Amino acid sequence: MSLIYRLASRNLLHDRLRFIATVIGIVFSVVLVTIQLGLYLGFGRIVTTMIDHASADLWIMPPGTKCFEDPSTLDERTRFQALSIEGVAQAAPVVIGYADWRIPAGGTFPVFIVASDLREGGLLPWNLVEGSLEALAIPGAVAVDRSYFDRLGIHGIGANAEIRGQKVEVRAVTNGIRSFTTTPYVFTTLDRGRAFTATPANKVTYFLVRVSPGADVESVRRRLTANLSDVDVLTTADFRDRSRSFWLFGTGAGFALFAGALLGMVVGTVIVAQTLYSSTKDHINEFATLRAIGSSRLYIHKVIVCQALISAVIGFCLAAGVGLVVVAATADTALPIVMTPALTLVLFLLTLLMCVISAVAAIVQVTRIDPVMVFTR
């Protein structure tokens, strides 16, 4: 094995305090980047929760709809026009909108109504832990997530409240259906949804289209677009992208998260660069000796890059540990930090890149070494 690794590791460990400072810098930087990118992923996922759980191949929506929460409406007649298109098996109406939940003990709290036809499906609650979907057919029945019990001032199944002056009763409880806006989702039937959101009886927000078995989704989408006027027809994937794009970039949230990640990278790069530079300065005699005995510049550059990579690997491993703790701690919050294998790999590569970039200043320094200096020191 080449001595490059040994030289690099011993150079690093020669000054343990500086090495610890370097590693702490990398850990700080990587954890910061992990949080920012994890939040980005988590935000990207949570803003499309409803789209991801809808049973739809295509979405028919008012033109220019930016995201799922956009409360514009369509005319009910559109549904029948859609059903007449070849390849359309079902067009389930969905109504959404904001409403006020009147807490039994007094006071109100805004909620987000998601209403579907129980027979046709569309967007029904999932992850039920208490009650049943069928129970939503009971007059005044709603489904809420148990994580919002405190906020809604209720205790569970059977709890009563009021929405827009109408009595409601919790008949089903879900687990993990959280809104990134902190406004609780309340699932109910189509008619009740219209009443809660003051949506006219002939209006809906979306039609969720299921295509016939064997039909090509894109062909059906093109036909719907060609035959329906004044609507947008998107595949689930396209609507997910549009919605995510709106929340992440239309609101500036994504840029802020990326800016945070970039800042983390810059901080990490500066810290590692500073310590590598001073370490190289301390070992300048040794690098000059290497040059004097005939080493190529590449050999010396490899030693410095190897130092950077060793720091990166150790720093990343520790940061990954801290990151896992952060991920676990935020798992049940409204905006969980998401860590995926792909993100882990990206973070590892970013850490390596950050440390290699940090080595540039040190490399520039050793490139200027005059081997003759070994005679004067």
Add this chain to the structure above:
Amino acid sequence: MIEPVVQAVDIVKWLGKGAAQVQALKGISLALRGGELTLLMGPSGSGKTTLLSILGCMLTPTRGTVRMRGRSTEGAGPEELAKLRREHVGFIFQSYHLFPTLTATDNVRLALDVRGDNSARAIAKSKDALAMVGLAGKVNAFPLELSGGEQQRVAIARAIVGEPSAVLADEPTASLDGENGNAIMTLLAEIAKDSSRGVLVVAHDPRILCFADRVVHIEDGCIIREERGDAALKKDHGECAAHDRADKPDRMEN
């Protein structure tokens, strides 16, 4: 005639810039031949180290030619000079310049590692080189665990492990006591017996004259006299080579 391992012809070297510029070497010619230990002597500032640096391809001359094993170094860039150094030159420094975080074996092995030889054979060769300089029992010692004489032996092992054409030593005994200095010079004299290798030692300690096959006196950037080692103490000072061309190879006394 045997071709010199390193040959410098009419070397001029200016150091510094502007008003601070000085002429360190003033038209020096010197050939280092295999199987010979050459002692380069002179007062401080006479140009010894500059000449050593030029012969060892660390510095390029302002004017003149250096030939390493017959190959001219003229026009060679820093990387080509580094290649010549790792393939043909072994350096020994006054302050050893060992790597404190590496064992004796690894310090020696560095000379092979920079050549790209990191095989198990390189480790064996490094240990052999240490054995040759009398440090077979200290292969795993770190420099700080060795005496000054032992550290210089490690440096010698590093210089010879790659079987260079020229071993260039800059005041190798200056940091050592008399006994250790003699031991180091004995070792260098032994190394110089190899006819494929020339050894040049820069020194100003007259006690080591007896080890030299040839002594070259340098002063003010000029070779002022060359003589056989065994007669070195008896010779008088001559005139500046730059003035009477006494330093030319065809006028050498050997």
